[in-house]
Amino acid sequence: MTQYPMTAQGAEMLRVELNELKSVRRPQIIASIAEAREHGDLKENAEYHAAREQQSFCEGRIQDIEAKLSNAQIIDVTKMENTGKIIFGTTVTILNCDTDEEITYRIVGDDEADIKNKLISVNSPIARGLIGKMVDDVANIQTPAGVIEFEIIDVQYI
Structure with a gap:
């Protein structure tokens, strides 16, 4: 199952x-x-x-x-201690190192994903590249436009 x-x-x-x-x-x-x-x-x-x-x-x-x-x-990440590690359910603020664009995503399940509301699937390339990382880590994520470098600015358990 x-x-x-x-x-x-x-x-x-x-x-x-x-x-x-x-x-x-x-x-x-x-x-x-x-x-x-x-x-x-x-x-x-x-x-x-x-x-x-x-x-x-x-x-x-x-x-x-x-x-x-x-x-x-x-x-329910709100009932967990915030260790700064990116896990399922966390809200993550990342900085695109190339464009200096800051964006915040929440990592959710496939059925909840809604990119317009900044909810990304745990199975998306961005989420897979971020899971397990910590604040101030750098993640190189493969996107259709090529590899993009993101710096993790903030991880919230909200």
């Missing part, structure tokens, strides 16, 4: 989505199917087929979330 690393916030987001799917979406879809059945012939009933497709997607997503939550290894 594979364990999936997940932050406490990521697990909570999945629980909220699961509750929404089960208590709101599923009943709406069932009502749509019942309404479409009342229109008669199901072979050429586009509303019925669309509702069944939505139902299939919804049930698949419910199964996916339940599987992820049952195999989740929830890691």
Whole structure:
């Protein structure tokens, strides 16, 4: 059984989505199917087929979330002592040594990753290059543009 690393916030987001799917979406879809059945012939009933497709997607997503939550290894870095070492769940501020650009990322699980919100997957090249490093270390990270040198400025367990 594979364990999936997940932050406490990521697990909570999945629980909220699961509750929404089960208590709101599923009943709406069932009502749509019942309404479409009342229109008669199901072979050429586009509303019925669309509702069944939505139902299939919804049930698949419910199964996916339940599987992820049952195999989740929830890691809450706020309950750990900050040793300055970059681990899963930490928030890291790095400096691009070439451009002097400072950027802050939080290392999260695959399902939580959202680059627009500065959440990067633990499996991304940047996160893999940073894991295990400490404040003031330099990390050479292979990117599509080539190797980039980053200096680790700050590591927070928040």
